[in-house]
Amino acid sequence: MTFLFSFFSLDHCGSRLGTKTMLGRSLREVSAALKQGQITPTELCQKCLSLIKKTKFLNAYITVSEEVALKQAEESERRYKKGHSLGNLDGIPVAIKDNFSTSGIKTTCASNMLKDYIPPYNATVVQKLLDQGAILMGKTNLDEFAMGSGSTDGAFGPVKNPWSYSKQHKAKRKEKPHAESEDPDWLIAGGSSGGSAAAVSAFTCFAALGSDTGGSTRNPAAHCGVVGFKPSYGLVSRHGLIPLVNSMDVPGILTRCVDDAAIVLGVLAGHDPKDSTTVQDPFKPFTLPTLTDVSKLRVGIPKEYLVPELSREVQSLWSKAADLFESEGAKVIEVSLPHTSYSIVCYHVLCTAEVASNMARFDGLEYGHRCNIDLSTEAMYAATRREGFNDVVRGRILSGNYFLLKENYENYFVKAQKVRRLIANDFVNVFNSGVDVLLTPTTLGEAVPYKEFIKEDNRTRSAQDDIFTQAANMAGLPAVSVPVALSNQGLPVGLQLIGPAFSDQQLLTVARWFEKQIHFPVIQLQEIMDDFSSVSENEKLPSISLKQ
Amino acid sequence: MWARVARLGRWALVGGHRAFATEVCRGGGRVTAEVIAHLERLALVDFGSREAVARLEKAIAFAERLHAVDTERVEPLESVLEDRCLYLRPDNVVEGNCVEEILQNSHRVVEEYFVAPPGMCCAKYFNSELRPEEESWWCVKAL
Structure with missing residues (x-):
């Protein structure tokens, strides 16, 4: 077996701090810099704010909470001066997907329905970040109510993938250079947490919250070249996350390396009395152990994930990653998840049904958009919902109501719940057979240009794009997408690791080991960030890693 | 691994195609005007266009694929936490x-x-x- 990986460590979580500017560092590194007084929280916050302004065209943020951020940074600064910092997150700029409630800050779900909605309370995960001294930079863009896989279907316009403007992609882009207009054929960021992924990828914050119902954290993470982690269902509170599918939603974490995701998870995880679906097992924040020996590890490769739609490049990288595990002594085993091909259709029915129920709360009466029609309450409801929701949301509400009709309930909804059990059991069987972790692609291919993406409708797109990510939500399993290499187009490709329920720590430990072997290259956005040239020395080395 | 992937390729071609092929819905996939009116009433959302109705018909046709799965004696799964006690907080105003x-x-x-x-x-x-x-x-x- 040929060994295809180099072992230079120059990834985000690597060393060589001297050559990196502050914004290019990992969360842990910048936290150390804050503790050592190399930079103050206010300076760091201002750097991020100025980069947010420079990258405004990415449309990653719906709301930039500049004033709040600067005030929080000041408070953090005072704590550092007194030597009472709150921990690793104190003074760290973070961004929050705009479907998490933030007290006093607009929370829109990228919908006209909530475009002026200001929640009176914080989501538990937001409160936990703030309690640790994190600085809230703003609320990030998404598909309306998180329904989508491109971050193209929001009321405030699509998110542009920062890699569209990277040196790596520009050098490899197929199109003729003379056709370069003001805005080239930019690529989608993936979704629905595309704003969060773009924000982390473009260095405007060190971590961001996404949400993950069918892959909404992992999909944009793969397309934007960042780490996207979906925790086990029940580990992290959903209180204050505006629900899409209650039985599958989980808050997701987007960071530039696995270690940072573990830090954030340590802050977020644990029982919440306000969310009865969080488990009561005590959770202790962990430091990821350094894995040196993977010879005891059993890695499963689900054969059903090799679908014809999978791009050759991704397939080849997947295969090479399996070889890497094998060559390092891990046991790589082909496994079967026989009900995989029904996962998308099962999700389709359960999702629309729960959406139909969840979206009933938006009636114009208590909060959100209200139309001007006052003929009757129902007329007001109906017109409000027509004006407030986009086609995708309305379509899912109608489909969901159809599947929930008395005469259809058993046939579709209960049937889908039964299929869901079969899908969940597939995973139970595989993990019971001794497999520790599954290795799969995250997406079928690299990010596509916006113009290509919008040729298909949202449902078709979501059905295709969620194909590898969505079963983990059905079964409530932890899963993480790790960026592994650049495609021939100079665009990031991610691979996914899935673990048994509540094996989050073990999963991240393996993911960190994997990440250390592959050194995904740092995005080069020099033209946007003039003070970023020093990161570019990484440019040659990583190309030897997972290359074709 | 290479051999493995090649082997998988053939296998998945059979299974995968099933997942993406279009299928004809039972009963022609047409939704009647009564059902449409009923849904609009229940959902408090109007279809607004013929395309929206077509989208529903496609969504139903897609869902039909579930019926290819044998779920005899399978219990529906409502929550992945079904084996755990649901936590109820004390009924006190806090x-x-x-x-x-x-x-x-x-x-x-x-x-x-x-x-x-x-x-x-x-x-x-x-x-x-x-x-x-x-x-x-x-x-x-x-x-």
């Missing part, structure tokens, strides 16, 4: 006194009430020509 904050997001309030237009029972609520009889009555909903 928060409150936030009427002002809650009301500030409503477009129309009177004192501590949300205000709704008159009449809930209007069969053709989408039809703006129909006016409810008791025009002067406005519904109020206590917080």
